[in-house]
């Protein structure tokens with residue numbers, strides 16, 4: 001039985017990884033938890049029978065004690081990872097570390113060096129590598145079926161309401177408080193593209209900006225908060241918080257959506273509780289009047305070591321979901337993660353379309369990536385020979401270098417950054 005300490009009981013710590021105890025009940029046991037919000041600690045303590053003596057009001061308090069578990073899940077906010085991860089490794093913990101490793105390149109390097117020096121296993125949560133969708137793409141590319149990969153085109157459709165929720169009103173709206181979009185959200189894409197390509201990135205350039213969610217785009221007659229806005233403006237506004245969190249068929253509590261995103265506003269959402277949160281809390285603010293600065297669209301161009309090229313677009317203005325086209329010398333692959341379909345077209349042959357849902361059963365949590373990531377971590381720590389460590393700190397550092405370089409380029413008007421020289 002692998003014992004787990006969880007630092008940060010939010011969407012990831014409590015609502016995602018703690019639940020893995022139910023799935024892998026014979027392999028993992030949560031023995032210690034930390035979060036300043038008492039209600040969250042109480043819920044986890046009761047649900048997983050955690051000893052009250054090992055429930056702490058902060059990761060700092062938990063880390064004052066000697067090592068309490070085999071592994072610590074670091075699920076606090078981006079700028080807290082470094083302090084918690086460094087201390088935990090010194091105490092002897094292996095880590096499941098949420099991405100980004102840190103918003104500071106120097107801190108990322110220090111975490112990597114410390115893991116190596118102390119011989120700690122550190123798995124970074126690039127969950128996409130574990131999804132049946134990307135696993136299938138990876139196997140198909142490696143099989144040689146489409147020949148040598150020459151170019152990849154990938155789109156991360158963030159989704160209009162997801163952008164408004166997380167990156168305009170929410171926790172990752174301001175890069176000074178959290179991290180830039182390319183590191184926070186698209187480090188997953190940098191990671192997956194580097195992995196699929198099989199090549200290190202040589203040069204990178206990027207453009208992007210915060211185009212739309214700005215005060216000058218606020219409709220005439222709109223108010224500071226959605227619930228105070230005029231009916232006429234709200235009717236036309238897809239970002240109206242009441243629509244997103246209460247009435248929308250795909251996301252609103254009126255339609256039974258009491259998980260994410262509504263449970264970020266309040267625990268155990270009901271219409272009444274959500275309405276109260278919209279009245280006063282950050283998620284009820286007009287999207288044109290927030291303290292946000294992260295981009296709502298960005299393109300990244302990459303030249304890989306073998307001369308192949310990748311173009312990546314992140315954009316807020318769509319329904320959400322990732323898509324990809326991989327072009328090789330003998331054929332192409334088109335994948336749509338929302339549909340969970342992949343079409344492989346070898347030149348001169350009939351295309352074949354694969355419904356990825358027929359290849360696996362669990363597609364919950366990031367297309368099935370969340371639970372498989374934890375399973376792999378358990379394998380790795382058990383040392384049973386099955387653990388792949390697909391997203392070890394060393395692998396993850398590569399995508400972080402790419403993301404930092406892309407942001408550097410974007411800030412400097414698209415300047416080309418030579419990653420080989422930087423290294």
Ligand SMILES: NC(=O)c1ccc[n+]([C@@H]2O[C@H](COP(=O)([O-])OP(=O)(O)OC[C@H]3O[C@@H](n4cnc5c(N)ncnc54)[C@H](O)[C@@H]3O)[C@@H](O)[C@H]2O)c1
Nearest residue numbers: 008009010011012034035058059075076077078098099125
């Ligand atoms: N891998 C992924 O796909 C993925 C997806 C979403 C978020 N994330 C990352 O996961 C991390 C957590 O995100 P989240 O959505 O769960 O955020 P969250 O805000 O829901 O959870 C963070 C929790 O940390 C707690 N906390 C604050 N200070 C603390 C302290 N000193 N000690 C212990 N706990 C403390 C907060 O009370 C909160 O419950 C972030 O770094 C985020 O970027 C990763």
